[in-house]
Amino acid sequence: MQTFFTFLDLPEELKTPICRTMPGEDRIEIGYMRRRATDDTDAEEKMYFHYHPDVETLFASAIHAAGEKTKDFLRAARAVWDTTIQISEDAVDEFETKWPGVKPRFFPLNAAPHLVIRFLAYHARGAGNFLAKAHYDRGTFTIALGESAPGLRIGTPEKLVPVEHHDNEVVIMPGTGFQADIDSGVVPAWHDVVQTKGAEITTNTARWAVVAFFDVADATYVPLSDTHLPR
Numbered sequence: 001m002q003t004f005f006t007f008l009d010l011p012e013e014l015k016t017p018i019c020r021t022m023p024g025e026d027r028i029e030i031g032y033m034r035r036r037a038t039d040d041t042d043a044e045e046k047m048y049f050h051y052h053p054d055v056e057t058l059f060a061s062a063i064h065a066a067g068e069k070t071k072d073f074l075r076a077a078r079a080v081w082d083t084t085i086q087i088s089e090d091a092v093d094e095f096e097t098k099w100p101g102v103k104p105r106f107f108p109l110n111a112a113p114h115l116v117i118r119f120l121a122y123h124a125r126g127a128g129n130f131l132a133k134a135h136y137d138r139g140t141f142t143i144a145l146g147e148s149a150p151g152l153r154i155g156t157p158e159k160l161v162p163v164e165h166h167d168n169e170v171v172i173m174p175g176t177g178f179q180a181d182i183d184s185g186v187v188p189a190w191h192d193v194v195q196t197k198g199a200e201i202t203t204n205t206a207r208w209a210v211v212a213f214f215d216v217a218d219a220t221y222v223p224l225s226d227t228h229l230p231r
């Protein structure tokens, strides 16, 4: 994560050119994004980077202009992406036993998987406050890979349970697509993030997290506004 924070410390004008929607996928943003409290439906202030290997070709000149610190971060991000592919393959192999035919939808033969790694820094809001209000993720499934402090709670709109992360473990949770696109009957995981006491990394940053979003290649999506309404 050090390389991520070093990247975040770079001037905005070097980072902001590294951002666009995925070609042919106007719902997936890749690259660097800064959300202000007002321009997000869930009113969270955060900075994040969506990594997919296409970043390196799509933004080759902007990355060159941004310099070595950006390249260091992207090298680290690529290693996380590669590891996450392996973790996901194990999970998808299990899904395949339950829902035959699903594996090639996650791992299409002639295209890169729709796996995006989100490196995320939440702006500090004070202990006990929400860093992310409760919602469903829109993709097929989400993997919580790591975090600087507890705070993620997963469950149902009636009951959210704090997640305890352990070394060498990840948390996989279904998004709305798991039900909609796989016809699996698996209900999406309702979740939020609260700032825990004493968790701040700096006075401005409450928490970091690394999360992977994996979608079947033929995913359909619900509008973002629907994801914050309990079902």
Ligand SMILES: [Fe+2]
Residues within 6 Å of the ligand: 135, 136, 137, 191
């Ligand atoms: Fe989420």
